[in-house]
Amino acid sequence: MKRLALLLLAASLALAGCYTNPVTGRKSLVLLSQGEELTLGAQSFQQIREKEKVSADPASNARVTRIGQRIAKAVGNELPDAKWEFVVFDSNQLNAFALPGGKVGVYTGLIKLAENDSELAIVMGHEIGHVIARHGAERMSEAMVISGVGALGAAAVEAKTGDAATRQTFELAYGGLTTIGRVLPHSRGNESEADRMGAIYAARAGYDPRASITFWQKMMAQKQAAGGAASEGKLGALLSTHPADTTRIADLKALMPSVLPTYEQNKGKFND
Structure with a gap:
């Protein structure tokens, strides 16, 4: 029975979609369809809009929409079925997000930190990069695989030892090892990939990608001021x-030499 379950798991993974990032070329295992992603994205965005206060400031909304539309043009058909929407949320959070379907939210705290449009474009491009790379669906798929393999392993351990306590020990060890050895490094890799994509999209949209460096220097200074440097x-x-x-x-x-030529080709092309 366990052998059959393993064969079924292997077959499902073999039949699952292998997604290729259109910017970096990296291949990833994604078990969710893009239709499922779009549905989840729309639902999540609606929930956030109902929970958070939407900013009525015309200047902030115009700025975010202007930058977002330029990045959307730079993205082109790399995000199929996108119905772009850019919303400013009135909060001091230094945060922004993007969801499948082209739903983008930016918090006023982040807008204040990003002193120029290039810095804001970097952050928005980063968040949109997560969506185009399908990082959310990839992490969900990873969790499904890890959970499935862990359940099979735990069942095998209990069947062999007849001891529920040994099974619990296995589950704890397996959870810790997969988190440190796979989940967290994978998450850091996704963030680095989104950093790269954000700089590329900003450059395509005519924004200076060097703003990514100044922005993260500001973020680091903010953390140090809040006592977070020890982390x-x-x-x-x-x-x-x-x-x-x-x-x-x-x-x-290190990325700048490869993206600055794109910026030089595109700066001045957009008329806002």
């Missing part, structure tokens, strides 16, 4: 879902 130690980096700020700044600096 960048070795243990903090190992347990984090995001790369250390120093790491992502270094990676973005």
Whole structure:
């Protein structure tokens, strides 16, 4: 019976969609259809709009919409079936998000931190990059696979030992190992990929990708001012879902020679 379950799991993975990121070329296992993603994205966006206060500030809304529309043009058909919507939420959070279907939210706290349009474009491009890379669906798929393999392993351990306590020990060890060895490194990799995509989309839209460096320097300064610098130690980096700020700044600096020519080709092309 367990062998049959393993065969069924292997068959389902073999039949599952292998998605290729149109910007980076990275292939990933995605078990959700794009239709399912669109439905989840629309539902989540509606829930956020009902929960959060939508900003009525005309300047902030015009700025976010203007930048978002330029990035949407730069994205082109890399996000099929997109019905773009850009909403500003009145909150001091230093945050932004994007959901499947082209739903983008930006918080006023982040708008204040991003002093120029290029910095704001970097953040919006990063969040849109997550959607185009299908990182959310990829993480859900990863969780399904890890859960399925873990359940089979735990059942096999209990069947062999006849001891429920040994099964619980296996489950705890398996959960810890998969989290540290797979889930967290994968999450950090997704963030780095979105950083790269955000810089590329900003450059395509005629925004200076070097703003990614200045923006993350500001974010690092904000964390240090709030006493968060200690989290960048070795243990903090190992347990984090995001790369250390120093790491992502270094990676973005190394990326600049490959994206600046795109910016030079596109700056001045857009008339807002």
